[in-house]
Amino acid sequence: MKIAVLSDVHGNCPALRKVLEDAEKRGVDEFIIAGDYCLSGAWPDECIKTLMEIPNKVMIRGNEENYLENLIGKDQSAWTDGQMQISYYCFRNIDPGRLDYILSLPHTTEFERNGVKIHLAHSSVSFIGDHEFAKFGPAKLSKKYIGTDNTSEVLRKDIHGILDADPGFAEKADGLESGIYVFGHSHVQWSYKSRNVLLVNPGSCGLPLDAIKDSVPYSIITISAKGETSVEEIRIPFPMLPYVEELKKTTQYAEANVWTKVIIKELVTAREHLYYFLDFAEKYAEDIGDDRRPFSIETWEGAYKAWEDQMIVEAESEKIYLSESCDVFYVKEKNIVLVHWKKYCELDQYRKPLECALKVIKEHPGCNYTADTRDGFEDNPLDTKWVAEYFMPKAKEYGCEIINFIIDKNNSLKEELEGQEKDSSALLKFRYVYGLDEI
Numbered sequence: 001m002k003i004a005v006l007s008d009v010h011g012n013c014p015a016l017r018k019v020l021e022d023a024e025k026r027g028v029d030e031f032i033i034a035g036d037y038c039l040s041g042a043w044p045d046e047c048i049k050t051l052m053e054i055p056n057k058v059m060i061r062g063n064e065e066n067y068l069e070n071l072i073g074k075d076q077s078a079w080t081d082g083q084m085q086i087s088y089y090c091f092r093n094i095d096p097g098r099l100d101y102i103l104s105l106p107h108t109t110e111f112e113r114n115g116v117k118i119h120l121a122h123s124s125v126s127f128i129g130d131h132e133f134a135k136f137g138p139a140k141l142s143k144k145y146i147g148t149d150n151t152s153e154v155l156r157k158d159i160h161g162i163l164d165a166d167p168g169f170a171e172k173a174d175g176l177e178s179g180i181y182v183f184g185h186s187h188v189q190w191s192y193k194s195r196n197v198l199l200v201n202p203g204s205c206g207l208p209l210d211a212i213k214d215s216v217p218y219s220i221i222t223i224s225a226k227g228e229t230s231v232e233e234i235r236i237p238f239p240m241l242p243y244v245e246e247l248k249k250t251t252q253y254a255e256a257n258v259w260t261k262v263i264i265k266e267l268v269t270a271r272e273h274l275y276y277f278l279d280f281a282e283k284y285a286e287d288i289g290d291d292r293r294p295f296s297i298e299t300w301e302g303a304y305k306a307w308e309d310q311m312i313v314e315a316e317s318e319k320i321y322l323s324e325s326c327d328v329f330y331v332k333e334k335n336i337v338l339v340h341w342k343k344y345c346e347l348d349q350y351r352k353p354l355e356c357a358l359k360v361i362k363e364h365p366g367c368n369y370t371a372d373t374r375d376g377f378e379d380n381p382l383d384t385k386w387v388a389e390y391f392m393p394k395a396k397e398y399g400c401e402i403i404n405f406i407i408d409k410n411n412s413l414k415e416e417l418e419g420q421e422k423d424s425s426a427l428l429k430f431r432y433v434y435g436l437d438e439i
């Protein structure tokens with residue numbers, strides 16, 4: 001029999017529907033759904049409704065269901081803080097009967113299929129302690145995969161390498177009763193088979209944080225009639241920018257604006273940001289002497305503005321800039337600053353990431369500049385002038401020698417790029433390549 005396993009939908013109903021369609025095509029017999037249904041995407045009610053319609057399923061609660069449970073019977077006129085608006089939005093937008101349904105689900109459960117016991121809990125902590133979060137949780141991965149677009153193969157190899165080298169994990173796994181252990185919560189897709197047990201985390205089908213962009217994961221467990229088990233990890237293409245555009249049109253975007261903007265950063269980069277933002281907001285509140293919790297609207301919005309203004313996240317001493325239109329990374333092994341344009345940008349949207357790139361060049365002697373122009377660039381004569389008169393001379397002054405342009409096969413930006421080269425070829429050497437591997 002085939003069991004589709006999914007988790008952490010987080011209100012992303014378009015992604016949930018894609019996963020369910022795919023699973024249906026593959027002829028699964030049953031679903032396991034491991035919690036965190038609502039917060040962050042703007043379609044919590046639709047998600048629950050869609051999940052309730054699945055005929056054969058085992059569902060449990062996640063930790064984020066608690067935020068909604070805690071609001072039952074509370075005085076809504078007191079909901080004036082900034083931080084919790086996402087929970088209030090969800091609470092107000094879920095049908096009470098459907099809210100009752102998810103709150104009636106158990107936190108953990110166990111059942112048997114073809115003689116194999118399946119243990120289900122929202123977090124791996126219930127089974128293997130802190131071994132997942134301490135070694136390859138989303139905050140760890142967001143630092144590990146700086147400057148690279150991750151793939152399932154790399155992720156699998158890295159996680160297996162970490163677990164194989166962790167004697168504490170082996171001890172935990174060996175101590176478990178034999179069977180299959182299913183959990184979510186980390187938003188990282190992985191699985192591991194040891195002598196007695198198969199551990200399966202399907203990742204988050206609504207908000208993946210394993211640095212694999214523009215796709216959503218789920219897993220299929222197969223259990224033969226004799227009780228042999230295997231797992232297939234699936235990722236379905238899911239372009240995030242169109243989803244983000246839809247998210248921006250919702251009332252959630254207006255009502256829980258800061259939270260949703262942080263989530264948008266997570267969606268487009270497939271990396272943890274909320275953890276860093278909450279940490280930043282805490283320090284920001286301390287600095288301004290504000291001890292109100294949850295954060296007031298002014299403090300919450302002020303913290304976001306300060307965080308976004310700098311848009312620089314300290315990640316293992318490297319500076320990175322992450323936004324919806326552009327990501328800037330320092331790639332240590334190549335000593336380059338990589339600027340990935342994700343759409344056409346102009347003025348501040350174009351210049352802020354380049355200011356960040358200049359800081360990176362200044363801090364790393366001999367660091368060269370690389371622009372990935374395959375998904376976007378600039379197209380404003382004012383910016384072309386700014387690049388020629390400010391950016392290129394500054395890059396040269398800080399030690400940059402080479403400007404690399406990663407171009408698409410048709411070189412569709414030929415005119416614009418050659419224009420930039422012509423303006424600055426006396427200062428810097430220009431190279432055109434088709435991929436980062438050529439640098």
Ligand SMILES: [Fe+2]
Nearest residue numbers: 008036185187
């Ligand atoms: Fe979650």
Ligand SMILES: [Fe+2]
Nearest residue numbers: 036062063185
């Ligand atoms: Fe969770």
